Amino acid sequence: MDLAYTEAEEEFRGRLREWLAAALPGLPAKPSPDDWPARRAYDTAWQRMLYDAGYAGLHWPADAGGQGATPTQHLIFLEETEKAGAPYVGANFVGLLHAGPTIAAEGTAGQRARWLPPVLRGDQIWCQGFSEPDAGSDLAALRTRAVRDGDDYVVTGQKIWTSHAEVADWCELLVRTDPAAPKHRGISWLAMPMDAPGITVRPLRTLAGSTEFAEVFLDEVRVPVRNRVGAENDGWRVTMVTLSFERGTAFVGEVVACRRTLDALADEARRTGRWDDPVLRRRLGRLNAEFRALWRLTQANVSESERTGGVPGVGGSVFKLRYSGVRQELYEAAAEVLGGDAFDVDREWVLDRLSSLSYTIAAGTSQIQRNIVAERILGLPKGR
Amino acid sequence: MDFQLSDDQRALRSGMRDLLGAVFDRGRLRAAVERDGALDRSLWRELGAAGFFALRLPEEAGGVGLGLPEAVLLFEEAGRALLPGPLVATHLAAGLVKGAAEGEAVVTAVAADLPAAHLAEADAVLVVDGQAPPGLPGDVLSGDVSGAEVLSGEALGAFVAAARPVRSVDPLTPLHRLAGRAVPTGAPQAYSGALHYEAALLTAAEQLGSAARTTEAAVQHAGERHQFGSPIGSFQAVKHLCADMLARTEPARAAVYAAAVTGDPAEIAAAKLLADEAAVRNARDCLQIHGGMGFTWEADVHLHLKRAWLRAASWLTVARAEELLAADLGAAGRLPRSSAAYGRPVPEAGGGG
Numbered sequence: 001m002d003l004a005y006t007e008a009e010e011e012f013r014g015r016l017r018e019w020l021a022a023a024l025p026g027l028p029a030k031p032s033p034d035d036w037p038a039r040r041a042y043d044t045a046w047q048r049m050l051y052d053a054g055y056a057g058l059h060w061p062a063d064a065g066g067q068g069a070t071p072t073q074h075l076i077f078l079e080e081t082e083k084a085g086a087p088y089v090g091a092n093f094v095g096l097l098h099a100g101p102t103i104a105a106e107g108t109a110g111q112r113a114r115w116l117p118p119v120l121r122g123d124q125i126w127c128q129g130f131s132e133p134d135a136g137s138d139l140a141a142l143r144t145r146a147v148r149d150g151d152d153y154v155v156t157g158q159k160i161w162t163s164h165a166e167v168a169d170w171c172e173l174l175v176r177t178d179p180a181a182p183k184h185r186g187i188s189w190l191a192m193p194m195d196a197p198g199i200t201v202r203p204l205r206t207l208a209g210s211t212e213f214a215e216v217f218l219d220e221v222r223v224p225v226r227n228r229v230g231a232e233n234d235g236w237r238v239t240m241v242t243l244s245f246e247r248g249t250a251f252v253g254e255v256v257a258c259r260r261t262l263d264a265l266a267d268e269a270r271r272t273g274r275w276d277d278p279v280l281r282r283r284l285g286r287l288n289a290e291f292r293a294l295w296r297l298t299q300a301n302v303s304e305s306e307r308t309g310g311v312p313g314v315g316g317s318v319f320k321l322r323y324s325g326v327r328q329e330l331y332e333a334a335a336e337v338l339g340g341d342a343f344d345v346d347r348e349w350v351l352d353r354l355s356s357l358s359y360t361i362a363a364g365t366s367q368i369q370r371n372i373v374a375e376r377i378l379g380l381p382k383g384r
Numbered sequence: 385m386d387f388q389l390s391d392d393q394r395a396l397r398s399g400m401r402d403l404l405g406a407v408f409d410r411g412r413l414r415a416a417v418e419r420d421g422a423l424d425r426s427l428w429r430e431l432g433a434a435g436f437f438a439l440r441l442p443e444e445a446g447g448v449g450l451g452l453p454e455a456v457l458l459f460e461e462a463g464r465a466l467l468p469g470p471l472v473a474t475h476l477a478a479g480l481v482k483g484a485a486e487g488e489a490v491v492t493a494v495a496a497d498l499p500a501a502h503l504a505e506a507d508a509v510l511v512v513d514g515q516a517p518p519g520l521p522g523d524v525l526s527g528d529v530s531g532a533e534v535l536s537g538e539a540l541g542a543f544v545a546a547a548r549p550v551r552s553v554d555p556l557t558p559l560h561r562l563a564g565r566a567v568p569t570g571a572p573q574a575y576s577g578a579l580h581y582e583a584a585l586l587t588a589a590e591q592l593g594s595a596a597r598t599t600e601a602a603v604q605h606a607g608e609r610h611q612f613g614s615p616i617g618s619f620q621a622v623k624h625l626c627a628d629m630l631a632r633t634e635p636a637r638a639a640v641y642a643a644a645v646t647g648d649p650a651e652i653a654a655a656k657l658l659a660d661e662a663a664v665r666n667a668r669d670c671l672q673i674h675g676g677m678g679f680t681w682e683a684d685v686h687l688h689l690k691r692a693w694l695r696a697a698s699w700l701t702v703a704r705a706e707e708l709l710a711a712d713l714g715a716a717g718r719l720p721r722s723s724a725a726y727g728r729p730v731p732e733a734g735g736g737g
């Protein structure tokens with residue numbers, strides 16, 4: 001058990017810090033949360049800066065256009081960029097964290113060369129077309145049909161909750177290619193260009209007031225067969241690769257950010273005098289324990305993947321289950337620190353409180369995470 | 385960074401598990417319950433011979449020369465197996481009290497107004513000042529005194545005579561109530577800062593072992609017991625209890641191991657807080673999953689729960705851990721950042737970490 005970083009790792013950290021200090025002042029002003037084209041421009045400009053500095057796709061393998069960095073270097077990258085106040089992945093989320101890794105792991109050399117460099121350069125944005133009105137937790141129940149017609153699939157159906165759909169160039173799309181097969185065995189994974197005829201995007205407003213996700217209607221959209229990643233009807237397995245990425249590495253920067261928020265809450269409570277309330281104080285103290293432990297658990301998971309050299313496994317479900325709940329508790333505590341100011345949406349932490357409500361739902365609800373933990377880690381029998 | 389057990393650490397842990405399997409199997413556990421937790425001196429010596437108490441003494445002093453991370457792994461195994469006795473106090477007394485390192489002496493500790501464990505059997509007692517670890521500003525907690533005194537011989541006799549045996553809630557831990565608050569009167573022989581923090585960490589490690597064990601027991605029972613024609617573990621109400629048990633254990637494990645590596649007071653407080661909660665709540669859930677069987681004397685789960693209650697009240701309680709962790713927050717963050725902060729290690733007793 002060694003928590004000390006090696007000399008090489010510290011050197012990496014030092015160079016990164018220097019670069020961040022020099023680069024961040026050059027960022028354009030932060031766009032308004034409702035201006036999606038501006039958000040896209042901002043997020044991709046940041047990605048381009050990373051690319052030019054050699055930090056894009058840091059931990060991706062070289063044959064995917066990555067730098068082949070170790071998981072620990074990736075951890076340091078996420079920690080330092082967050083500490084320096086650099087932008088989040090934002091609109092690059094699906095490309096960098098879901099679709100990209102899937103293509104890197106399952107795509108052909110031609111597919112990797114076609115789709116990965118534009119993601120790394122910040123030229124192209126992806127969205128994730130998995131969920132449907134009748135297929136949420138039970139994702140394999142999806143019904144969007146893809147019928148083979150020559151060199152194309154003709155796709156008809158509806159997706160929902162598609163984040164960033166309005167500004168995406170590509171959609172990683174799950175479709176049913178064999179309606180007769182058992183539900184997990186008739187699914188394929190397609191890369192759909194979002195400018196193809198027959199796609200209608202209708203934004204949905206979230207409870208936070210903004211339009212983070214959308215409904216996507218597909219009416220006989222033609223997607224070339226060569227845009228399929230993995231074999232026909234093997235899309236479920238290909239998807240599981242994506243989802244394990246999503247649950248394994250997506251929250252590192254956020255845990256760092258949560259710890260900073262917690263410090264800021266303590267300072268604010270001391271300033272306003274609410275700190276004298278031992279119930280609030282102890283609540284914040286407990287959250288300190290929770291986030292310290294989540295950070296250490298992250299380091300343990302990263303070290304484990306460093307040793308196995310593998311794709312992050314179901315252990316990410318334990319992390320996500322605990323983290324999503326604790327994040328909500330953090331912003332409940334924030335509301336207590338804010339007192340009467342907790343009802344002013346423009347006050348810091350109030351929008352975060354609202355958006356934290358999605359954490360126990362998106363990317364697999366907490367109930368589904370418990371099923372995964374119980375069945376796949378603890379080996380309990382599947383329910384009926 | 386490599387935050388995983390090394391091969392040596394894995395070997396140490398499995399060696400300890402094998403040892404306990406051999407010298408303290410379930411039969412001996414239940415025999416210990418039948419004699420109200422009275423200690424088995426030959427088992428104590430066997431632990432001593434295996435290096436359990438001398439683990440962190442330097443090799444020149446006849447110890448094993450290992451550190452807190454290794455100690456934490458051994459205490460985790462002890463917690464798993466419900467190994468009885470004042471393990472933490474005797475381990476911390478190695479090098480300070482004659483015979484402790486070898487398992488020849490049984491050393492217990494008393495602090496504040498907590499009942500004293502295994503007092504009648506003890507060859508020496510560490511009287512530790514207050515329950516509060518130093519390091520906190522006086523406006524948050526009082527009792528910031530840095531003394532621990534060792535009582536033995538006649539002084540110990542008088543101390544024990546003044547204490548009153550009680551019927552212990554934990555069948556594995558005989559308890560005495562003290563006449564008043566335990567306060568060292570003589571010159572301090574050890575720095576209680578190190579004692580408090582290291583004791584809290586090793587206790588947290590025992591809690592971790594217990595939490596992992598009750599999770600396993602719950603999962604095993606949920607897979608075997610059938611109702612309504614199915615294993616009860618196929619019902620989500622049961623399955624989700626088990627998942628939550630793991631989601632308590634794993635963060636606690638990361639916190640305990642990290643605290644053992646850094647020795648940081650706030651990190652130790654986090655470890656104790658999360659491990660206490662994991663041990664107590666997992667034992668409760670395990671009990672629930674066992675149904676009527678869980679409420680029996682015969683099932684081991686009550687032994688885990690009662691011991692977990694007692695450990696949670698020892699060294700660093702929830703309230704104090706939370707206050708400590710609160711004091712650590714913010715720009716004003718007033719907690720020292722490393723083990724150096726809580727002072728010299730116990731003389732000759734390793735200090736570790």
Ligand SMILES: Cc1cc2nc3c(=O)[nH]c(=O)nc-3n(C[C@H](O)[C@H](O)[C@H](O)COP(=O)(O)OP(=O)(O)OC[C@H]3O[C@@H](n4cnc5c(N)ncnc54)[C@H](O)[C@@H]3O)c2cc1C
Nearest residue numbers: 128129130131136137161162163358361362363364365367
């Ligand atoms: C902010 C946000 C962004 C999102 N972005 C995307 C995106 O970009 N692309 C995409 O494809 N999807 C996205 N989603 C969708 C998300 O993955 C789904 O909302 C989620 O999987 C749950 O599906 P559902 O909404 O249909 O709820 P349901 O599956 O209908 O669940 C409703 C309730 O029933 C419970 N439940 C369901 N099945 C079980 C079971 N077997 N056992 C116990 N309880 C059960 C659930 O836990 C939940 O409490 C996003 C969601 C949110 C909130």
